[in-house]
Amino acid sequence: MYSIGIRAHEARLGERFVSLQDLVSEPARFQEFPGAWVTENIQSLLLQTATDVLEENQLSGNEIDCLFWVSAIPENHLRQPQTGQRSFLSNFCYSGSWLQSELGLRRAAVIGVAQQGCAGFFSAIRLAHNLIAAEPDVNHVLLVGGDALTSGTSREVLFNIVSDAACAVIVSRERCRYRFVAGHQIAKGSFWDVCSKPGEIAASYFPSAKTVVQMLQEKLGDDGIDLVISSGIRRSSWEILLNLWAIPVDRCVFPRTSFGHTIQADSFLILKQAEADGLIQPGMRILLFTFGFGSTWSALVLEAI
């Protein structure tokens, strides 16, 4: 049996809190969200989070074989050139390469994961798992992902409030805390034009979420789900999802304090909370689910070791 999985994970919200009253015109519609966490510099937050996860696990930069840079927002895949001047070549000033340099990951290959919306990190975990499984020389993959909305952008997205956050995960061949059991993804390219089909996308959210987890459960056979890690979206949405998946609501970990939806980091912010609360027991099968504009429905099952 493969033991490839998640060795370590870290997630951080933006440094500054903005109250709901200062974010939206109709706060009454978003009562369960106290506000949003905002950062002025997402790349700095990502660097900090990645540094933390490496240091806490006593892994040196030289031990990382591959770096995945994950972001939903296209601009976040690029850095401003140090010259400050835009040119054709500035299109190649990649954020992932900058991070590799900052962290000293000299042996690492660098790969960007994009066009997955909020499901990018889940795809990166699957890809990292499969890379390690396929290539005997690859032992550690560092995944770093996060997004921040630019100043002035509405933080009300699909009936939720969006916070900024960063997330870093090490997927390894050994010494893992969570074994990767299975993953499944449904992509609906017909929803590529997010601007013109918001109603259709919202309507498709629950049926597709039901299907993606059903298909994952088929892969798992009779083994059930012991714990569900929710996300930062509305709790009532999660209660519907749990009903659709026929999973009791008491098996789901909800955020103690709602931080809103962070594009990449929700699941790992809440997984951290579940660990701190002693909810994770060896052998538990843990379901993670997310949706990303574009549109992608993605679910993972991890087994606590």
Place this chain on the structure above:
Amino acid sequence: MKKRLFLTGATGNLGPAIRSAVTNFDTTVLVRDPSCHFDGVTTVSGDLSQVSKIGPRDSDLILHAAADTRFAAPSSELWRTNVEGVREIIVFAQSCPHLERLVYLSTTCVWGDARGRVAEIACTTRPGFHNEYERTKWEAERLLMESQLPVQIVRIPIVIGNETDGSIQRNGAIHLSLKWIARGLLSVIPAHPDARLDLVSVDFVGRGLAEILWQSDPKRSVIHLSLGDHAPPLKEVLQFLMRWIGKKEEPNPPAIVDLDTYRLFKTLVSQTGDALFTKIYQTADVFLSSLLYPKVFNTSVAESVRRLGWRELCRKVFEYQLKHEY
């Protein structure tokens, strides 16, 4: 000599089919518009509240098909047409010395939230209702059953379109629901896993009424003019619709959910205040929620009435709706 028949509801959704069912009678039709005329029948203009004054008292048969079938109409309007209208018909019928039979076109919806197999009998115990339309039709049946008149109640299920081109005079809740599904905007359908969709054509109702008026045993006081055991499961109709939509674009089938999940969903829609989904689920409330209570209607006369297969009928209706409504 032809029997004399007094007919209401000849201009509604089922008008053409009902008129074709009464061609062998000496028929007088109630019409609201004085300029309205049909070949081979006499018209009398007025509304339901005037029937006892203007209806022909030499009638041998009455076919009362006029109704307000809008599920979401104001209660007072539904009550006026569907209950007070029947009260007036009863007064009129009591004044007809030769009356052999009063045939009342009702709906299988009178069974509300009852479940399981439904016999062709009076619905004497008041069920829970999903909308005011159901309540008023049940009340009308109760008045008729208590009237001591020779009443025959003919209950029909959802009438979805005609067999020629799938069209219908006025779209109902089913058509609105199909539109939301076809546009990929219906996220969930509250329904029991065993729910069936008893869908009939306008023509089927016409053929059935013709048989009932001429050949059926008048002693049978309640008839279900429905598909009964032939009604397709909701899941099959949805799959058929999705395959059909899938020829043109990627379908987005709704999830079939139980009542608890549906309530959670409505709470979410209410929390978000989204205008589109609020509108969509107002429709779902008055119509689709009935699918939580699966029923199979026993049928007798309907078994001998020719019917188009549901797939063929649905295909025509979907094609018509896509071309003209969606």
